[in-house]
Amino acid sequence: MSSTAPQPLPQHCPTPRELDDLELLLSGALAPLTAYDEPGSPVTLGLPADLASAAAFELVDPEGLPLATVTRDGGRLVPTALATPAYGPFRRLHLSPAEARAAYAGATWIPVADALTTTEVADLAAIEGPKVLVALTGHGFAPSLSPVGLIRATLAAAEEIGAEVIAVPLASHGDTGADEDLALQVLDTYAADDAQLPLRVAPTSSTGVREDLGAKVAAIVDFDRPPLDERGLVLFFTGLSGSGKSTLARALVDKLLEQGKRTVTSLDGDVVRRNLSAGLTFSKEDRETNIRRIGWVAAEIARHGGLAVVSPIAPFDSTRQDVRRYVEEAGGTFFLVHVATPLEECERRDRKGLYAKARQGLIPEFTGISSPYEVPEDADVRVDTTGRTVEDALADVEKALAAAGLLEV
Ligand SMILES: Nc1ncnc2c1ncn2[C@@H]1O[C@H](COP(=O)(O)OS(=O)(=O)O)[C@@H](OP(=O)(O)O)[C@H]1O
Ligand SMILES: Nc1ncnc2c1ncn2[C@@H]1O[C@H](COP(=O)(O)OP(=O)(O)O)[C@@H](O)[C@H]1O
Known part of the structure; x- marks a missing residue:
């Protein structure tokens, strides 16, 4: 059968x-x-x-x-x-065009892609009749606020304007012209023959914190996007084995703990491989899994405004880019330190005797010997530790962090 x-x-x-x-x-x-x-x-x-x-x-x-x-x-x-997700903050404001028209036909439809200023609030309050603020909360469309931050800020403005709020997750497609065209098309669908206002903020511009915000809106924006030096931060040290990642990362963590301004989580390559990534090999696939795990944890730390210092080899550009994305999507800053000590110096140090074993073919897929290291082109700072003290090399990192407004050590 x-x-x-x-x-x-x-x-x-x-x-x-x-x-x-x-x-x-x-x-x-x-x-x-x-x-x-x-x-x-x-x-x-x-x-x-x-x-x-x-x-x-x-x-x-x-x-x-x-x-x-x-x-x-x-x-x-x-x-x-098959199913409509029933979860997520403000899900009740996600109305389809048919639902929105049933509730608000005849209103003026106003697209919103950033916190509204007091001037904009006053202008909108002066418009006669019912109004609907359409918060465009899709992925990457309003990059100066998180989706939930944009809705909260829009609800606060709506109270003063006397408007309703709906959320439409129109995402950015990475092309300003195409994004604007789609936004117009979506708004036309919601507004039908009703009055509508144009989009005020260029959708893909990261406008930073806007001036002239009312107190309530400003408080929401501050909570959603704290100043750079209070935001979650992931310091990502990458480089060959023996380049000095752990030594620099540990020295920095110690200084931060002594300073006592921020809590710090350290995710060292070797340490992670003994717990979070126990059992993984050094194949390309397993290395990617290892780095994505580290990135996932670091991004969660950043989401809560924490500071994570991570120091794996992370030899592949695309995986480092994935981590950058996780962190930025969590509202944190990703700061890449390339510990660019050349292979010859790392091999000369050979602190753990691994290079010698790799040369003898006893360790397969060893980074720099029999497995690639893709040099980052997007590093925020590059440090070659050859012939330098730890303090001296670390000073380069500290200067770059201070110059970026991220951390004063
Ligand atoms: N094949 C191979 N290639 C590279 N490194 C190896 C290998 N086998 C073991 N080790 C030891 O593992 C440490 C690197 O682990 P990572 O998790 O940082 O590597 S990776 O980011 O997943 O590529 C690395 O530690 P560090 O010297 O601190 O970098 C090595 O001690
Ligand atoms: N300026 C420097 N910065 C960092 N490490 C240095 C420096 N000079 C010498 N070293 C030595 O290089 C080795 C780096 O090892 P480690 O920090 O474990 O590297 P990684 O974590 O990249 O494998 C250590 O023995 C450290 O003492």
Whole structure:
């Protein structure tokens, strides 16, 4: 007897940008777009190689909840809703165009992509009739505030204006022109024939903290985006084995603890491999897993305004970029220190005798010998420790941190 049980569809968890797109495709907010990968549209879906030719698959959220099935129609990837996420702050404000029109038809529709100033609040309060502030909370669209910060700031302004607030997670697609066009299209869908105002803030500009904010809005902005030197910070030391990462990181951590201004979490490469990453090898895949784990923990520390000092080899550029993204998405600052001590000096030091073993072929895939190290081109500071004292080399890092307004040691 042959089994005829249907095979479950393969699953894929999209990026935060693609998840925002999914919500708007399904709610009708991106009309006339109803699918990913329409010709000429920035609303695309990246798929792993194993799904590149799958006829159908499921999109799941990061917790594994199936949100939609996707089928192919020519080159288009057409989603059909399975579930609507019921969680997330201010979910009740995520109205589809149909829901929003049922509630607020006849209003003036006002897109908001940053905290509103007192002048803007006064101008908007002077507009006659009902008003709806449309907070554009999608991934990367309003980069000066987090999505929840933007909604909180908009709600505070709305109280003074006498307006309603809805949240529309329109994401940035990395192209200002395309972003503005999509914003216009989305607003047209919500406003239909009602009055609407143009978008005031260039969507992808990081405007920093705006001047002239009312007290309530300013307090929300301060909480959401504290000054640089109070924000979460991840100091990421990368470099060859023996370059001096741990020594510099440890010296810095000690100074910070003596100073007593901030709490510090240290995630040293060797130490992490004995606990968080126990059992991982030095294959490319396992190294990437190791660095992403470190990055994930460091980003959570940054989310709470903490300071994490991490010092793995982290030989691959793309994984370092992933960590930068995790940290920045958590509202923290990522600061990359390349401990650029040359291989010859690291090998001369050979503190643990590993280079000698690697040269004899006793340790496979050894960084710098039989496994690559991709030199970072995005380092905030580069330090070659050859012939220098620890204090002297560390001073370069401290100067760069101070110059960036991040930390005074
Ligand atoms: N094959 C191979 N290649 C490189 N390094 C090796 C290897 N095997 C063991 N070790 C020891 O492990 C430490 C590096 O671990 P990391 O977690 O920092 O490496 S990675 O970021 O995952 O590439 C590294 O420690 P550090 O000297 O502190 O860098 C080495 O002591
Ligand atoms: N200026 C310097 N900064 C950091 N380490 C130095 C310096 N000069 C010499 N060293 C020595 O280099 C070695 C670096 O080892 P370590 O800090 O464990 O490197 P890594 O963590 O990159 O593997 C230590 O023995 C340290 O004493």
